[in-house]
Amino acid sequence: MGSTGARIAIDAMGGDHAPGEIVAGALRAREELGVEVLLVGEPQQIKSKLPPKTHLGQVEIVPAEETITMDEEPLSGIRRKPKASINVAMDLVKSQRADAVVSAGHSGAAMASALLRLGRLRGIDRPAIGAVFPTIVAGKPVLILDVGANVDCRPKFLEQFAVMGSVYSQYVLGIQEPSVGLLNIGEEDTKGNDAAVRANQLLRENPQISFIGNAEGRDVLSGRFDVIVCDGFVGNVLLKFAEAVGEVLLQIIREELPQGLHGQIGTAILKPNLKRIKQRVDHAERGGALLLGVDGICIISHGSSQAPSIFNAIRMAKEAVDNQVLHRIQSQNISIQRESG
Structure with missing residues (x-):
């Protein structure tokens, strides 16, 4: 299948089965959906989970030094660890090197990182999952x-x-x-x-x-x-x-x-x-679930996600990108001018 041009940043270090299952799901998505995947995390750990005959030219690995653990408070964690994998993945979207982020890691950290790095869409007071x-x-x-x-x-x-x-x-x-x-x-x-x-x-x-x-x-x-x-x-x-x-x-x-x-x-x-x-x-x-209301496509997957779930999360991200969800929400002029709250 030919590539649609969608580039998906994957938090390879997030989730109970990272990075092995995350990498496996991402590689399947690359093969079957035609998307480009950027695996974000500790390079050596990611490389160790690639199939033996994988050429590094086929897979882009984006280094990230740290990971937000499940027991960390989300906001302090992402501020204390600017080079954490979820932050690096969000920065890829912000800099337009990627079209979407998929993470099975700390959901609170993913949401906080999205809000701080991508910001809210105009007219949206709170994002929703x-x-x-x-x-x-x-x-x-x-x-x-x-x-x-x-x-x-x-x-x-x-x-x-x-x-x-x-x-x-x-x-x-x-x-x-x-x-x-x-x-x-x-x-x-x-x-x-x-x-x-x-x-x-x-x-x-x-x-x-x-x-x-x-x-x-x-x-x-x-x-x-x-x-x-x-x-x-x-x-x-x-x-x-x-x-x-x-x-x-x-x-x-x-x-x-x-x-x-x-x-x-x-x-x-x-x-x-x-x-x-x-x-x-x-x-x-x-x-997974889509974080709607931030200025970027972000899919939050279950912490126990294995390769099939990650594949489906990437498919969800691709569909949101292909169907221009952000542009369509923004074009709805959803900013409510009257006091309604």
Whole structure:
């Protein structure tokens, strides 16, 4: 496959399985997606994970002296270690040597580094982490944001999330007119706390989105909504719960398959179906979450990501680059001029 020209900076030192699984996923993406990958980290460690016949001319390694560990406070860590791999990767985007960053390392450090080095998009008060969930409707995902960037949200932040999410859903996920919902404890506009009621009103009045009302917990995976907005506290709980449900479902399927010869025959027959089930419910198949609202494409992957997840995260980054997500969000003129918070 020919290269699209997308250049993706990979934090090769971030994550539980770095750098081996990160490198493996990046090399697969280079081969199958035609992207250029810049592996950021300690050169000798990265080189030791390259296949024996890899020519260094085929892979660009960008040296980084340090790494932000999971037990470090994000902001102090990135300030104390300017040459940490996540900072170097963000600087590559800032200097336009790369089009996007993928990291499975410290998510808080990735967000803090993105904010300090790339800055926010015009008109955005807070960035949001958007995660794509499967729904009961095959081929129809739902984008949830925020799933962890902002524990507390003012109503106008949720309004901005809805606009950004609608742009991503339309141009990357292919939804012509994304339907937007506000996660709440009831369908009625008057349900929820004061912030939820005010957010509902702002969303209804915004002509840039197709707001269809509140979404209860049971609606999240129904396929009725294309974009659902919430604060990062609730969104992160929802994300972790959904990941756990997917893992439980896959484990139950494995345990309930017949054993012995008949089981082997049955499993062989069902293999294509089982593969599709895994693709729909396994969070590794989605690769990561997009940090929307910063002036650069940044994909935050799960800390336990292995090569398939990294591959999918790079694919997500490539799709955001190819579909000009940053330009399209900016061109929406989402700066809300009235006082809405």
